[in-house]
Amino acid sequence: MDQIDVFISGGGVAGLSAAAAFGSAGFSVVIADPAPPITEAASQGADLRTTAFLQPSRELLDRAGVWARLLPHAAPLQVMRIVDAGGPVSEPRVTRDFDASDISDAPFGWNFSNWLLRSHLVSRLSELHNVDFRPGTGFRSMLTREAEALVTLTDESRMRARLVIGADGRNSPVRQAAGIGAKTTRYGQKAIVFAVTHPQPHDNISTEVHRAGGPFTLVPLPDQDGKPCSAVVWMDTGPECLRRMALPDTDFEAEATERSAGVNGPLKLSGRRMVWPIISQLAERMQAERTALLAEAAHVVPPIGAQGLNMSLADLTCLLDLAEHHPDRLGDARMLADYHRRRHPEVALRVRGVDALNRASMAGTPILRDLRAKGVAGLYGIAPLRRTLMQMGLGARG
Known part of the structure; x- marks a missing residue:
């Protein structure tokens, strides 16, 4: 059974960014997603949305080794x-x-176009020998303990991880496995x-x-x-x-x-x-034993003011800073409590703020x-x- 530092569920822009950032910082990473990333605009199912990376996100993308190529x-x-x-x-x-x-x-x-972001992020992962990207394979289950999480994937492979990151969308399987609820507004x-x-x-x-x-x-x-x-x-x-x-x-x-x-x-x-x-969604908390949620697994907002993915990269920046500052405490209860304390109030405030802006924009x-x-x-x-x-x-x- 493989022993790794970080397992990431989710191969969207946020999950790929997390793999590139933690991999560039020297952590051993496995990232899995049941759907292989589509990296060409003309391909069926390509994500034609765009993402505006605000100023604070530039530093994170530079740390991940992708800013110069983007x-x-x-x-x-x-x-x-x-x-x-x-x-x-x-x-x-x-x-x-x-x-x-x-x-x-x-x-x-x-x-940037989302399909282009995926293309460059996947290219970056191929350069990192400590990152194992498994497209076409999904997260199935996990059993967490005080010292580690035992993760099982859909291909029946298993691994021991010090930290599990759920970056697997608004219906996050990792969030569900961790027993974390979420409030959704439609x-x-x-x-x-x-x-x-x-x-x-x-x-x-x-x-x-x-x-x-x-x-x-x-x-x-x-x-x-x-x-x-x-x-x-x-x-x-x-x-x-x-x-x-x-x-x-x-x-x-x-x-x-x-x-x-x-x-x-x-x-x-x-x-x-x-x-x-279009929905708003907020997870009840952003951490559980050996588990951290980020991006749409933790919060979803309407596409107003370029807040969505930038909130996600702020999650990632916080988590990476904590991991690099005390690598010996990667994924432990204190680190994850700090992550939740630093991010959840800020995220909740922004979810409420974007909700108010959206309701104002709907005025008929x-x-x-x-x-x-x-x-x-x-x-x-x-x-x-x-x-x-x-x-x-x-x-x-x-």
Whole structure:
């Protein structure tokens, strides 16, 4: 039976990042996922969503040995623009820019396609001889003891691990095996995810357009065939999203352009559409005996303000710091209690905050829309508060 330092369940961006980070730090790692990672955009089932890595995540990705290879593919996010188009017609009536130069010499973050992230992370793992990546094999069960966890995989292989990391999604098998509950909030929303080209340059501005049902967010991507390109997350009620998914491309493009309030001109699809359910979820705790939860195994938020994966990498940074500071205590009760104490209150606060933002974005009545527009204008007008909000969005505590 293999003896390792860390077992990771989950081969998404968070799990792969955890394997690269712990492997780069010198720990022996096994990472398993029942679904092999898809690392080409054209492949069936490819994750066409994008992720904006905010400033604090850059250091973690550098420690994991992947930042330098990702940077050439990055689209910087210099300005976060909020547009309220909640008037009688879908036109901007309040526009406010939050500029990273107000608080930093660097952009807020950098945007990447998820399939590209997986590709570079898998490549990094192949360079680490102390990391054993087992795609096509899943977590089956574990038996934890004070000194170690006995892990069994779906191929019947077994190992002894000092630390088990559950990075295996909102229905985490590791969380269930550890007996940790989770509270889930459903909004009746879905999100359509797609990429577009448009005639007007995005100028490295990420734009959230608010009307009703949820935000319509355009996030900068590198140019495609000489044309400005953006990733889009369009949140709305479930029935409306399913209706739009069935539209012909030209009709869908027309509705998307109208919903965008025309901020970048007419939108043209540059790939296929995908639809995702929107929920909030928070695990009751982020640790159990010899077990740590991170990413969507611990928390799920609607895709607003680039919080989701950046919260996940903050989890990973905390866990890695604790492991490197006291490697002899890897996975012990004190280390994991410290991890929960440092992360869970912060995570709970952000889950509540994003929940409130999402509910505001869903406002459908004219009165609630007007209140939202006044709130955006008012918050922006107080410079110290505006800077504090930007710093908190990057992960700083207020």
